[in-house]
Amino acid sequence: xxxxxxxxxxxxxxxxxxxxxxxxxxxxxxxxxxxxxxxxxxxxxxxxxxxxxxxxxxxxxxxxxxxxxxxxxxxxxxxxxxxxxxxxxxxxxxxxxxxxxxxxxxxxxxxxxxxxxxxxxxxxxxxxxxxxxxxxxxxxxxxxxxxxxxxxxxxxxxxxxxxxxxxxxxxxxxxxxxxxxxxxxxxxxxxxxxxxxxxxxxxxxxxxxxxxxxxxxxxxxxxxxxxxxxxxxxxxxxxxxxxxxxxxxxxxxxxxxxxxxxxxxxxxxxxxxxxxxxxxxxxxxxxxxxxxxxxxxxxxxxxxxxxxxxxxxxxxxxxxxxxxxxxxxxxxxxxxxxxxxxxxxxxxxxxxxxxxxxxxxxxxxxxxxxxxxxxxxxxxxxxxxxxxxxxxxxxxxxxxxxxxxxxxxxxxxxxxxxxxx
Numbered sequence: 001x002x003x004x005x006x007x008x009x010x011x012x013x014x015x016x017x018x019x020x021x022x023x024x025x026x027x028x029x030x031x032x033x034x035x036x037x038x039x040x041x042x043x044x045x046x047x048x049x050x051x052x053x054x055x056x057x058x059x060x061x062x063x064x065x066x067x068x069x070x071x072x073x074x075x076x077x078x079x080x081x082x083x084x085x086x087x088x089x090x091x092x093x094x095x096x097x098x099x100x101x102x103x104x105x106x107x108x109x110x111x112x113x114x115x116x117x118x119x120x121x122x123x124x125x126x127x128x129x130x131x132x133x134x135x136x137x138x139x140x141x142x143x144x145x146x147x148x149x150x151x152x153x154x155x156x157x158x159x160x161x162x163x164x165x166x167x168x169x170x171x172x173x174x175x176x177x178x179x180x181x182x183x184x185x186x187x188x189x190x191x192x193x194x195x196x197x198x199x200x201x202x203x204x205x206x207x208x209x210x211x212x213x214x215x216x217x218x219x220x221x222x223x224x225x226x227x228x229x230x231x232x233x234x235x236x237x238x239x240x241x242x243x244x245x246x247x248x249x250x251x252x253x254x255x256x257x258x259x260x261x262x263x264x265x266x267x268x269x270x271x272x273x274x275x276x277x278x279x280x281x282x283x284x285x286x287x288x289x290x291x292x293x294x295x296x297x298x299x300x301x302x303x304x305x306x307x308x309x310x311x312x313x314x315x316x317x318x319x320x321x322x323x324x325x326x327x328x329x330x331x332x333x334x335x336x337x338x339x340x341x342x343x344x345x346x347x348x349x350x351x352x353x354x355x356x357x358x359x360x361x362x363x364x365x366x367x368x369x370x371x372x373x374x375x376x377x378x379x380x381x382x383x384x385x386x387x388x389x390x391x392x393x394x395x396x397x398x399x400x401x402x403x404x405x406x407x408x409x410x411x412x413x414x415x416x417x418x419x420x421x
Contacts, residue, residue: 004076006031009046009056012038014246015168017055019067029076031057037249050317052250052338053237065237096178102146102189105208109188114140115410116403117204117213119192121177122149123392124382125219127399128406129180129187134419135407139185140211141177142192142204149173149221150383151392154264160393172392195356197375215406218357218365218373218380219399220349222390231313232341239319239338244271251338253277257322259310260342261285262390266296268340273301280336282308282324284343313339348384360386370416371402377409 006024008031010017024031034042036054046056049063057064059075072078102121116132118125121143133139146152147170154169163172181187196203197216204211232240241247248271255278258269269281279302287293296302307327314321314333322339324332348363357373357380358366365380367373373380381398383390404416 003030004060005058007034007058008032009034009036009042009051009054009058011036011054011246011249014054014243015170016067016243016246020055020057020072023067023069023072027076027078043249047250050238052239052318053241053243053247056237096174096181101174101177101181102143102187105188105190105206109140109186110209110211112138112212113201114138114211114213116140116215116217116406117142117202117211118217118219118399119195119204120149120217120219120221120382120384121146121173121187122219122221122382122395123151123173123176124384124395124399124402125217126173126176126180127396128217128219128381128403129185129399130176130183131400131403131419132406133180133183133185135403137215137403137407137410139180140213141180141185141187142190142206142211143187144189144191146177146187146189150390151395154392157392169392176396192352194352194354197356197378200377202377214410215377215379217399217402217406218350218353218378218384219382219395219402220384222348222383229310229313229341231315231319235313235315235319238317239315239336240313241338241340242342244268244340247338247340248272248275251276254337255280255335256338256340257282257310257334257336258340258342259284261287262342263291265342266291266293268342269296269302270299272340273299276301278303280305280334282310284309310339350384362386370405371398372405377406379405 006029008020010033036043036046062075064071115137117140118128119142121141125141129139129141151169151173157169157172158166160172190206190208192204194205202213202216252275254276256272256276257280258265259282261283269279273279281302281304283306309325310322311325312323313319319338321333322336324334326332350359350363350365357375357378360366364386365373365384367380367385371379371381379402381402382395387394408416
């Protein structure tokens, strides 16, 4: 069987392009890379096909937009098992990934009683696992989607203390998780269905069985708005984008919309304004955190629309219009050439808790200064509690406090014991 012809259209600095190339290399497939940031002819080839984003991969002429592992497996004739086998046969390196850190739930995990279980493997949960495991607590981290949290999908982190180089959110998070694993923490990928905190030994119900723990940290992130915007999935890579670094150049002298209510959306709008004729920034709700709009307000290319929501994305081969619900609750149709979405989590993903611990009207878990809930031995932090601002470093600090509080609870100490060395 002849080798498939694979062409990868990429952009400099595009994290998803790197994922595609790494996947193909790991599976042993040769490919031709066409960097649209460097070579205008490749950029023009994409535009001719009405493709306004990278990565765009052609496998024997069939197009795959973004990084879609299942679609790659199908087009390359790889079964899930064979792809996994190739991946598992690679020699070990010092670099960890979430795929190697997180393991399936097995019988031993279901039989054990853990000292400390964190529900959520983001910066709060990973930091908690570092402190708990280093404090000699038998530690387990449960996460249903390790690569889908707010930090994991952040394109660039440049302000995390002690990390001087720019890294992707996933790289930073994986470092935290790998550090916790080095100290002995276990990581599993699974969905928590329900919890029972009524006894001294807490019970966490998964589809695979029941996890038992002496203490629990609720470190879940914020959940995204329910459902995608109508037309979003259909036009992803054809006018819908999530990364200005990857795709801004495709919109030179064009009109784009940016939708979001956080610092990332503001930063991306600034970047796009360097390329685009007009950037329409739609802020659906209140701005999250300490966000400065002054630069955008003084930019003649940027139009700011507060309390405007996108109802639908419309087009034929690519994005042509968006349906907008204005602040006056009127529907309007706007002409745009593309739309960049930065709608992160807005509400804590704590629905599974039901009445197990006290929560406020928006679902945030109520805690004290030691991050203790109203249930002895149960703690919460990160996006699961109401914080003055959402930042990875604050979530990580919450994880440290919660783990030290849990160590005090499990070992029945009279006060918290810090870790110095």
